Amino acid sequence: MQKEGEEIKFQNTIEAVRERRTKTTSNFTEPPDVTGSIKEFKIEQINGAEKIFFVINLAYNGIEWSIKRRYNDFEELMKQLRFHFFNLPALPGKTLFAVKKVKDIEERMLKLDTWIKLVLPREEFFANDKFLQFFEADSHAESKILNKICLVGRLTHGAFGYRDVLIIEQEDVMFTLTS
Numbered sequence: 001m002q003k004e005g006e007e008i009k010f011q012n013t014i015e016a017v018r019e020r021r022t023k024t025t026s027n028f029t030e031p032p033d034v035t036g037s038i039k040e041f042k043i044e045q046i047n048g049a050e051k052i053f054f055v056i057n058l059a060y061n062g063i064e065w066s067i068k069r070r071y072n073d074f075e076e077l078m079k080q081l082r083f084h085f086f087n088l089p090a091l092p093g094k095t096l097f098a099v100k101k102v103k104d105i106e107e108r109m110l111k112l113d114t115w116i117k118l119v120l121p122r123e124e125f126f127a128n129d130k131f132l133q134f135f136e137a138d139s140h141a142e143s144k145i146l147n148k149i150c151l152v153g154r155l156t157h158g159a160f161g162y163r164d165v166l167i168i169e170q171e172d173v174m175f176t177l178t179s
Contacts, residue, residue: 034060034120034141038113041105042068052099054109056116060141067136071099074112080130081119089118 036058043050053068071094078091092111099105125131127146132138138145167173 034058034135034137034144036116036120036135038109038116041109050100052105054112056135058135058137058140060137060144063140065136065140069134071108071112073134074115077130077134081125081128084128085124089115091115 036056038054038056040055042053042055044053045051051070053070056067056069058065058067074091075094078088081088092108092115095104099108119125119131120135123146126137126141126144129138132145
């Protein structure tokens with residue numbers, strides 16, 4: 001049974017949350033999307049071996065930058081994204097032998113370009129540190145970054161039905177993701 005003081009405190013908390021939500025959403029304008037494309041690749045010598053780098057040209061809010069990434073970097077990012085997200089677009093498949101022919105490299109480049117165009121509009125990825133680092137969005141598109149995801153605990157027993165729980169004690173808030 002709740003006491004009268006507890007009920008007032010609870011009601012005040014609800015009103016404070018509603019007021020904060022109204023203030024933050026009334027002046028909110030959606031930041032533009034980060035755009036990117038791969039138009040070229042470079043072959044560089046590293047430790048005596050040829051390595052293929054795909055040059056990704058990115059733009060956000062009038063700022064343009066380029067980054068170089070290997071296919072293995074894309075795979076590593078994909079592995080990290082799979083840990084936190086689902087329904088991800090597929091990367092072009094790996095081949096049994098290293099891709100060396102220009103025609104094969106260009107085909108992979110086109111498929112990676114398509115992949116980039118599918119992941120950059122996904123707003124939820126801008127809360128993932130590995131995604132931000134891969135595209136260097138943490139340096140060039142800071143206003144696009146969402147609240148960073150912070151995993152504080154995990155319930156692993158199947159009977160609970162919770163996948164993630166986030167408790168912010170200072171705000172008296174708890175977020176849970178159920179499955």
